[in-house]
Amino acid sequence: MADDNHENGTSNGDVPEIELIIKASTIDGRRKGACLFCQEYFMDLYLLAELKTISLKVTTVDMQKPPPDFRTNFQATPPPILIDNGDAILENEKIERHIMKNIPGGHNLFVQDKEVATLVENLFSKLKLLLLNAKDKDKDPKSSSLMAHLRKIDEHLGRKGTRFLTGDTMCCFDCELMPRLQHIRVAGKYFADFEIPETLVHLWRYMHHMYRLDAFLQSCPADQDIINHYKLQQSMKMKKHEELETPTFTTSIPIEVNDD
Structure with missing residues (x-):
């Protein structure tokens, strides 16, 4: 250990x-x-x-x-x-x-909010569906149920107007959502060429705040580990050079975000 x-x-x-x-x-x-x-x-x-x-x-x-x-x-x-x-x-x-x-x-940390609970808990199944359909060239990832779900989260954050999902302090839902968003960013891009659109500004602003927090940065796996996690699920073999790669962490933001 x-x-x-x-x-x-x-x-x-x-x-x-x-x-x-x-x-x-x-x-x-x-x-x-x-x-x-x-x-x-x-x-x-x-x-x-x-x-x-x-x-x-x-x-x-x-x-x-x-x-x-x-x-x-x-x-x-x-x-x-x-x-x-x-x-x-x-x-x-x-x-x-x-x-x-x-x-x-x-x-x-444990806030009661049914709407937020639904937004968070149903997200991961949409990523798995996207990865399942990744080899189907007729399926456009931009019209996927994952994209529709991310729009709902973006709209919620826009209505709320706060840094985090339920207010200006983090709660259990943020600790649940952000790791899933990171998997969507890294695995979605690698396997399905899926990217979170820049038009979802409230979601990107949220991720910007999360990327500045030690709680996320200290706990975040490397991009290579996220990708390998799904490769193993799909019984894909790891290439030898992957063991030698320097770990990378995707934490960039594609839009301008104010720090207020």
């Missing part, structure tokens, strides 16, 4: 130490992998660590060659795994509930 050393906050007796075990890169087995849930909970906990309510330790595990102690402790359970005071929380829904109810400050 590789310790990613994202320790924030202090380790004194007043602040609980939380460990998050996440999947490692499928390319080098050490750096952060492209698991959406791992990044989502990493972001949630990073925000709490910035507020000094917890001290955060992030550990990556190579699931292709998990170490013996991982197999002994967790058997076949894949990350994310949250460890709080010696207790391991293994399922995604239980991790979410634990952050909300048991981790200091966690309840502040």
Whole structure:
């Protein structure tokens, strides 16, 4: 297991130490992998660590060659795994509930908003559909259900007029949405030549704000890891040179954005 050393906050007796075990890169087995849930909970906990309510330790595990102690402790359970005071929380829904109810400050991240919940939770299936149809030359990615869904998010952000989905401070929905947008940007472009249109200015402004936050930047997988994640799903082989590539991170914005 590789310790990613994202320790924030202090380790004194007043602040609980939380460990998050996440999947490692499928390319080098050490750096952060492209698991959406791992990044989502990493972001949630990073925000709490910035507020000094917890001290955060992030550990990556190579699931292709998990170490013996991982197999002994967790058997076949894949990350994310949250460890709080010696207790391991293994399922995604239980991790979410634990952050909300048991981790200091966690309840502040979990906002109730049905409209936003629907916007976020239905997005990823649209990306998978786009990738599935990528080889079909008759299907235009610009008319895809993914594009229609991104327009809905853009319209929501335009109506709201705030930095983030529910206001001017981040919440759990932002930690869920932004990793998915990054996968759409990187995998959508690579496999289907899909790009988020520059006309979705509210969405780009949102991404601009997210790209400036440590919670996103520290948790974000490399472009190569996102691409390899989907290659493995499609049983495509990785080329040897990919292991030697310097990791790149797409965080540019194609439009002018004010910082207000």
